[in-house]
Amino acid sequence: xxxxFDAILERTAKVTEGEVITHSLARDIExxxxxxxxxxxxxxxxxxxxxxxxxxxxxxxxLSRVLDEVQARDDVVAIAITxxxxxxxxxxxxxxxxxxxxxxxxxxxxxxxxxxxxxLANSKIPTFAFINGLALGGGLExxxxxxxxxxxxxxxxIAFPEVFLGILPGWGGTWLAPNLxxxxxxxxxxxxxxxNQNKMLGGQQAFQLGLADAVFDGADYLAxxxxxMAGVVTGEVTLDRPEIDRSEEAxxxxxxxxxxxADSKVSGAAPAPYRALDxxxxxxxxxxxxxxxxxxxxxxxxxxxxxxxxxxxxxDLVNKRAKRPAGAPDKELARKxxxxxxxxxxxxxxxxxxxxxxxxxxxxVMSDLDQARVDKGVGYVHAxxxxxxxxxxxxxxxANGLKALVTGTTDQTDFADCDFVIEAVFxxxxxxxxxxxxxxxxxxxxCILATNTSSLSVSEMASGxxxxxxxxxxxxxxxxxxxxxxxxxxxxxxxxxxxxxxFVVAKGLRKNAVLVKDAPAFVANRILLxxxxxxxxxxxxGTPLEVADTALAPMGLPMTPFTLLQLVGPAVxxxxxxxxxxxxxxxxxxxxxxxxxxxEQKLPGVYDRDEKGRPFVTDAGRAALVQGDAPSTPEQxxxxxxxxxxxxxxxxxxxxxxxxxxxxxxxxxxxxGWPFHDGGITPYLDRRGASEAVRGxxxxxxxxxxxxx
Numbered sequence: 275x276x277x278x279f280d281a282i283l284e285r286t287a288k289v290t291e292g293e294v295i296t297h298s299l300a301r302d303i304e305x306x307x308x309x310x311x312x313x314x315x316x317x318x319x320x321x322x323x324x325x326x327x328x329x330x331x332x333x334x335x336x337l338s339r340v341l342d343e344v345q346a347r348d349d350v351v352a353i354a355i356t357x358x359x360x361x362x363x364x365x366x367x368x369x370x371x372x373x374x375x376x377x378x379x380x381x382x383x384x385x386x387x388x389x390x391x392x393x394l395a396n397s398k399i400p401t402f403a404f405i406n407g408l409a410l411g412g413g414l415e416x417x418x419x420x421x422x423x424x425x426x427x428x429x430x431x432i433a434f435p436e437v438f439l440g441i442l443p444g445w446g447g448t449w450l451a452p453n454l455x456x457x458x459x460x461x462x463x464x465x466x467x468x469x470n471q472n473k474m475l476g477g478q479q480a481f482q483l484g485l486a487d488a489v490f491d492g493a494d495y496l497a498x499x500x501x502x503m504a505g506v507v508t509g510e511v512t513l514d515r516p517e518i519d520r521s522e523e524a525x526x527x528x529x530x531x532x533x534x535x536a537d538s539k540v541s542g543a544a545p546a547p548y549r550a551l552d553x554x555x556x557x558x559x560x561x562x563x564x565x566x567x568x569x570x571x572x573x574x575x576x577x578x579x580x581x582x583x584x585x586x587x588x589x590d591l592v593n594k595r596a597k598r599p600a601g602a603p604d605k606e607l608a609r610k611x612x613x614x615x616x617x618x619x620x621x622x623x624x625x626x627x628x629x630x631x632x633x634x635x636x637x638x639v640m641s642d643l644d645q646a647r648v649d650k651g652v653g654y655v656h657a658x659x660x661x662x663x664x665x666x667x668x669x670x671x672x673a674n675g676l677k678a679l680v681t682g683t684t685d686q687t688d689f690a691d692c693d694f695v696i697e698a699v700f701x702x703x704x705x706x707x708x709x710x711x712x713x714x715x716x717x718x719x720x721c722i723l724a725t726n727t728s729s730l731s732v733s734e735m736a737s738g739x740x741x742x743x744x745x746x747x748x749x750x751x752x753x754x755x756x757x758x759x760x761x762x763x764x765x766x767x768x769x770x771x772x773x774x775x776x777f778v779v780a781k782g783l784r785k786n787a788v789l790v791k792d793a794p795a796f797v798a799n800r801i802l803l804x805x806x807x808x809x810x811x812x813x814x815x816g817t818p819l820e821v822a823d824t825a826l827a828p829m830g831l832p833m834t835p836f837t838l839l840q841l842v843g844p845a846v847x848x849x850x851x852x853x854x855x856x857x858x859x860x861x862x863x864x865x866x867x868x869x870x871x872x873x874e875q876k877l878p879g880v881y882d883r884d885e886k887g888r889p890f891v892t893d894a895g896r897a898a899l900v901q902g903d904a905p906s907t908p909e910q911x912x913x914x915x916x917x918x919x920x921x922x923x924x925x926x927x928x929x930x931x932x933x934x935x936x937x938x939x940x941x942x943x944x945x946x947g948w949p950f951h952d953g954g955i956t957p958y959l960d961r962r963g964a965s966e967a968v969r970g971x972x973x974x975x976x977x978x979x980x981x982x983x
Contacts, residue, residue, distance in 0.1 A: 275392040275563060282385050283338065286331035289379055293330040293370055294319050296363065298340040302350075309504035310351035313344045318358040326364035327357055329412045331386055333367075338390040345399055351507050353397065355420060356404035356496065357413075362429075365411025368439070371577060372586050375982055380574035387412060387445030388566045391419035395446075395562070400507060404499045405429055405477065405486060411436055415443060418450040418485070422506055422513070424499040425486035429477035432485070437468040437546045439589060440582035440951050444573030448553035449565035455484040456518040457525045460554055461532040465547050469539045487513055525558045543830030544581050544951035580961055580980040584953025587979035591940045591954070596786040599762075599777060600933035607774035609720060611782075615695035616640045617709050619651025619682060622726065623698035625754040628655045631679040633783045639689065640682045648682035655680045686716050694779060696724040696748055701849060706735050714740055722775050724748035728846075729795040729853045732765040743769040746776045749796060750785075751945045752842075759945030760785035761796050786944050791931045794857040795850055797938060798945040800931075801955065802838070803850050803863065804922040808915045809835045810866035816905040819880065819891060825911035829958065832947040837889070840879030844872045862922065867900040916964035919955060924969045935973040953979040 276282060296319040305312050315337075319327040327333075344353055357363055366383070374380050394401045394416070403420035408431035417423055425432075434443045434451070442448060443464060452460035463483075467473040481489035490498040505511030529551055536547035549572045557565055576582050614630045616623050619642035631638045642648045656677050663673040689695055695717060697709050710723055717723070723745045725735055736745035747763025760780045764773055773789075780787035790796045795803060805826075812822045823834045839847055848870065854863040872880065872895070880895030906914070923938055932938055939954025952958040957979035959965045960972040976982060 275396075275566065276385055276389050279385075279389045282382050282389060283335050286335065286382050286386050289370060289374060289383070290330060290332040291373075293332045293367055294321070294325070294328065295336065296327040296329060296333040298333075298337045300340050300344065303500065305352065305504040305507065306501050307504040307508050307510065309507040311349055312352040312354060312500075312503065312507075313350055314500075315340060315344075315353065315355045316358065317355065317363050323358075323360055326361045326408055326410075327413075328364050328367040329387070329416070330367035330370050331383065334386045334390045338386075338393065341390070341393045341397075345393065345397055350399055352400050352402060352503055353394075354402040354404055354500070354503060355394070355416065356406050356499075357408075360407035360429075362403075362405050362407055362409040363413030363416060364408055365413045365415075365435070366445075368586060368589070372583070374577055377574055377578050380577040381570055383577070384444045384570040384573040387415070388570065391416055391446055392562075392566070394419040395421070397421070402499075402503050402506075404496060405432065405480065406495060407431070410434075410474075411443065411447075412445050414485075415445040415447045415450065418454060419446055422503070423486040424488045424490060424495075424502060425477040425480050426495045427477045427481075427489050427491035429480070431474050432476070432480045433467060433472065433474040434464045435468055435472045437465060437550050438472045438585070438950060440544065440546045440579065440585035441576040442546055442550035442553060442569065442572050444569045446562075446566060446569070448550060448569060449557045449560065449562060452554055452557045453518070454515075457528040457554065457558070458531075459483055460557075461528045461551075464550050464554060465532040466535050469536065469547060484515070487515070520558060522558070525555065529555045539832070540830040540949060540951060541827045543828055544949070545579060546576055546581065546951070549576060578981065580957075581951040583977075583981055584957045584961075584979045585950045587953040587957060588939070588943055588950040591936055592786070592943065595936055596788075596940055596944065599787050599789055600937060601789040602777045602787070603770045603774040605774055605778050607771045608778040609693060609722070609771060609775045611693040611722075611775065611779055612636055613692045613694075614638045615689040615692040615717075616698060617686075617695065617713070618642060618698040619647045620698065621654070622750075622752065622754070624651045624654040624658075625752075626696060626698055626726070626750065627651070627680050628658050628676075629754055629783055631655070631676050634779070636679070638680045639692070640680070641684060641686055641688070642682070643684070645684055648684060652680060652682040686712060689713065689716050689721075690718070692717060692721055694722045694724065694775070696726055698726045701727060701730065701846075703730050703734060706730065707738060710735060710739055710745065720744065720771075722746065722772055724776065726750055728799055729850045731794070732763045732792045733767070736765050736767060742767040744772045746772050747790070747792065747796070748776060748780075749790075751798070757945055757947075758784075758786045759798065759941060760787045761790045761798065761941065761945070762787045763790045763792050763796060765792050786940070788932065788937050788941050790941075791929065793926070793929060793931045794854055797926070797932060797941040799850055800854065800926065801919065801922060801938070801942060802946060803847070803854055804918055805915055806835055806839065806847060807851060807854075807863050807866070808918045809911070810869055811864055812906050812911050812914065814866055814868050814900060814902065816902040817911060818905065819896070819899060821905070821908055822911055825908040826915060828912060830949045830952060832949070836880055839869075840881055844869060844877065844879060848873045862918075868898060871898040871900055913964075916959060916962055917968050920959045920964040920968045923956060923959070923973065924965075927973075 299316045401420040403417040403423045405425040436443045619640045627638045662668045732747040736742035749761040751757040762776050823836045881889045882892045935956040942948035956973035965972045
C-alpha cells in the first residue's frame with residue numbers, strides 16, 4: 275500500500291522503547307474436509323489474562339514479517355488470526371502513543387497499522403479471523419481487515435473505543451465498518467457506543483450486526499472455526515452477506531445523526547468525533563487506499579491534540595488510580611461484613627438496599643418511623659428486582675434470593691447483629707446525630723456507622739457518641755446504580771479499621787472510592803456548587819438566564835448548570851449552598867436570591883419541555899429570577915467561572931482535602947460526568963490559563979495531561 279513501507283517499519287523502531295511485544299506465533303495446521311494446509315497465527319504477549327495483548331509498532335513489524343513469510347509460500351490455502359485465551363487484541367499500545375511528540379511519528383504509527391493490515395485484506399491466500407475474546411480498536415480493525423470472520427458467542431469487549439480516547443479508528447475502522455455493516459451501524463459503533471461510556475458488544479451482538487460471518491460457542495470454538503474455515507476453502511460453506519444501503523441519502527442521514535449525538539455529548543468542544551465522522555462520510559465513495567490516507571492524517575492530527583492527552587490521563591486515572599485509592603489503609607485491617615443495616619426507607623435508602631444486597635450478597639434490613647414507609651421502601655427494592663428479571667439480567671432464582679435478603683423493620687433492635695449500618699435520612703445535623711445516638715444503644719461496639727451525607731461534617735456528627743472512631747462518611751452519588759464514585763470521608767477520630775472496612779465494602783459494591791478529608795461538601799459537590807454559585811451570581815447581576823446557562827459550552831459538560839439544578843433539585847442545591855456559605859462566606863459561595871425564590875415557590879427548576887422535548891424557560895421560572903442591571907457576556911461568564919474553579923481547587927489542595935489534583939479529577943469524572951477529553955477539571959483549567967492566572971502555576975506538570983511544553 276505504501277511504496278516506502280519498509281522505511282516506515284524502520285522509522286517506527288524509534289518509538290518502541292518499553293513496548294511489550296505481542297508475538298505472532300505461527301503454526302501449520304492440517305485442515306479437515308481435505309482442504310489442505312493453513313497457518314494459524316496466535317497473537318500473544320506472553321503475559322496472563324490481566325494484561326491484554328496490545329499492538330505497538332514492534333508487534334506490527336513482527337506480524338508484517340510473518341505475513342510476508344506465509345504469503346510467500348505455495349503450500350498454504352488459508353491464513354487465520356486469533357488471540358490468547360479470551361483476548362484477540364486490545365488495540366494500540368496507549369503507553370507508547372502517549373510518548374509521541376512529533377506529527378510525523380504519529381503519521382508513521384497510522385501507516386504501520388494500515389500497511390500491515392492491508393496485507394490481510396489484499397492477500398491472495400484467504401484470510402480469516404477468529405474473535406475468541408476482547409477485540410478493541412486496532413484489535414477489531416485487524417479482525418475486520420481479514421476476509422472472513424467467526425466470533426465466540428461468549429466473547430466480550432468488542433468495540434471501537436478511540437473517540438472515547440480523543441482519537442479515531444485509524445487503522446481502517448472508519449472505512450471497513452461502514453462498508454461491511456452499513457453507515458448507520460458504523461456510526462453507532464464508532465461514535466455513539468464510544469461516547470456512551472465506551473459501550474461494548476458481546477459475541478452474539480457482533481454476529482447479529484454483521485461484524486462476523488459465523489458464531490460458535492463452547493470449549494470447541496477454535497475447532498469449529500477451523501472446520502468452518504475449511505468449508506469456506508473447499509466451497510462447502512458459502513456466505514450471503516446482505517447488501518448495504520450506499521445511497522447518498524442514507525449516508526447523509528446517518529452522519530447527521532452522529533453529529534447530533536456528538537454535539538449532545540461535547541457541544542463541539544472535542545475534535546475526535548467530528549474527524550471520525552468526516553472519515554465515515556468519505557467511506558461511501560473513497561477507495562480503501564484513499565480512505566486510509568484520510569485516516570492517517572486524522573489520527574496523526576488527533577494524537578497531537580491536548581484533548582487526546584487529557585483523555586489518556588483520564589483513562590489512566592479511572593483504570594489505575596481509582597483501583598488503588600491514595601491513602602487507603604491495609605485491607606487486612608478491615609472487619610468482615612455479614613449483615614448491613616440502612617436507616618431510612620426513602621428513595622436513596624432503597625437504592626442503597628438494592629445495591630448492598632445485590633453486590634455483597636448479605637442480608638440487608640431497612641428501618642423507618644412507621645410500617646407504611648418501610649413497606650414502600652421494600653416494595654421499591656422488590657419492584658427493581660422484578661425489572662432486572664424482566665430484562666433477563668438476573669435469573670428467577672437470583673431474583674427470589676435477592677428479595678429474601680432485603681427486609682424492613684420499625685424496630686432498631688433488628689440492627690443488633692449488623693456489622694455495617696448506613697444512615698440515609700434527612701440532611702440535617704441534628705437529625706443525623708439523633709439517629710447515630712439511638713443506634714449506639716442497639717449495635718455492637720465494633721459495628722461501623724456510615725453516613726451518606728453530601729455536605730455535613732462527619733466529625734461533628736460523631737462528636738457526641740461513645741465510639742466516634744467507628745463513624746465514617748460514605749457518600750454515594752445519584753443515581754446510585756449508575757455513578758461509580760464513592761467519597762469516603764475520614765472524620766477526626768475515624769480509626770484505621772473503620773476506614774479499611776469502608777474501602778473493602780466500596781470495592782465489593784464495585785464503586786471507585788476516593789479518600790476525602792472531612793471538609794464542607796467534600797469534593798464533587800463543593801466544586802459543582804462553586805460553579806453553580808458563580809453562574810447564579812451572574813444571573814442575579816442581570817445576565818440573561820439563557821446566556822449564563824450556555825456560556826460554559828466550551829467545557830463540554832454533560833449538562834448545563836440549570837439542567838443540573840433540575841436534576842439534583844433546587845432545595846438540595848440551596849441546602850448545600852447554604853452549608854458552604856456558612857463555612858466559607860459570601861465571597862466564594864453567595865446564596866442566590868433567585869435560587870431562594872425558586873425554592874420558596876417550590877419550582878422543580880426553571881425549565882420545562884415542549885411537545886418535541888425541547889427545553890424552554892417557564893414563565894414561573896423566569897418570574898422567580900431576581901436580577902440587577904449588570905449583565906455579563908458569555909465570554910465573561912466563562913472566564914469568571916474558570917477562575918472561580920481554579921481558586922476553589924487550589925484552596926482544597928492547600929487544605930489537603932484530597933492527596934493530589936488527580937483525586938479531584940477522578941471525583942469529577944466518576945461522580946459528575948466531567949468529560950474525558952478535558953481530563954477532569956485541573957488539566958482543563960491548566961490549558962485555559964486559569965490556574966496560572968489565579969495561582970501563578972499549573973495544577974499538573976506540562977506533558978501530564980497535555981502536549982509536552
